[in-house]
Amino acid sequence: MAGFVQKEGMKVENEQQSGAILDLGGLLVHRGYLAKPACQSLVAQLRDVIRAAPLFSPITPSGKSMSVRMTSAGRLGWIADARGYRYSPTHPRGTPWPAIPEAVLSIWRDLVGGNRLPDCCLLNFYGEGARMGMHRDADEAAYSYPVVSISLGDDGLLCVGGLARGGKTARHWLTSGDVVVMGGAARLAYHGVDRIRFGSSSLLPKGGRINLTLRVVGAD
Ligand SMILES: O=C(O)CCC(=O)C(=O)O
Numbered sequence: 001m002a003g004f005v006q007k008e009g010m011k012v013e014n015e016q017q018s019g020a021i022l023d024l025g026g027l028l029v030h031r032g033y034l035a036k037p038a039c040q041s042l043v044a045q046l047r048d049v050i051r052a053a054p055l056f057s058p059i060t061p062s063g064k065s066m067s068v069r070m071t072s073a074g075r076l077g078w079i080a081d082a083r084g085y086r087y088s089p090t091h092p093r094g095t096p097w098p099a100i101p102e103a104v105l106s107i108w109r110d111l112v113g114g115n116r117l118p119d120c121c122l123l124n125f126y127g128e129g130a131r132m133g134m135h136r137d138a139d140e141a142a143y144s145y146p147v148v149s150i151s152l153g154d155d156g157l158l159c160v161g162g163l164a165r166g167g168k169t170a171r172h173w174l175t176s177g178d179v180v181v182m183g184g185a186a187r188l189a190y191h192g193v194d195r196i197r198f199g200s201s202s203l204l205p206k207g208g209r210i211n212l213t214l215r216v217v218g219a220d
């Protein structure tokens with residue numbers, strides 16, 4: 001097993017082999033979990049999600065436009081606006097979110113189990129220059145289930161810190177088909193996507209990166 005626990009801060013690793021599970025500050029990176037045909041079929045299903053629930057540019061409570069565009073599938077979707085960050089049963093245009101595609105749920109079943117399925121599949125689209133600042137996924141009512149995060153398309157530089165803001169970060173280039181599980185003590189670790197390598201993958205004909213995060217939102 002290729003261990004990847006980075007304690008020294010800013011060094012960037014990019015291991016090429018697939019199938020390894022890397023431990024990145026407690027986040028488990030399943031390298032190459034999805035092969036290209038599986039990524040392609042997932043993208044086709046996500047196009048249906050986006051058709052039903054178009055991507056939008058969230059505005060943070062402080063009034064800034066996020067550089068990622070997003071939408072959701074599932075019982076609840078994650079939204080940001082002047083009122084704050086929260087889960088909503090409807091898209092900003094007022095319609096319910098589409099169902100989470102079965103192929104996405106089967107990744108969750110494989111890695112987490114089938115007792116409880118995620119309430120939300122957040123879809124982030126990173127176009128050229130998009131990034132996501134350091135944050136914790138902490139808007140859920142319970143943290144006993146992990147967050148599962150699926151990368152598709154262009155490479156993205158994941159940064160992982162500790163449980164408090166600031167301090168050293170481990171960094172790792174996620175590639176298409178990688179799946180990250182944030183669970184246990186790392187469920188509330190700070191993380192972000194520093195930048196993407198726009199056009200590094202041919203999965204999306206016009207370039208860009210899609211990230212899906214699957215989360216249990218309810219308290220049960
Ligand atoms: O794009 C990623 O890899 C991470 C996305 C993320 O952290 C989030 O949506 O909360």
Ligand SMILES: [Fe+2]
Nearest residue numbers: 135136137191
């Ligand atoms: Fe996150």
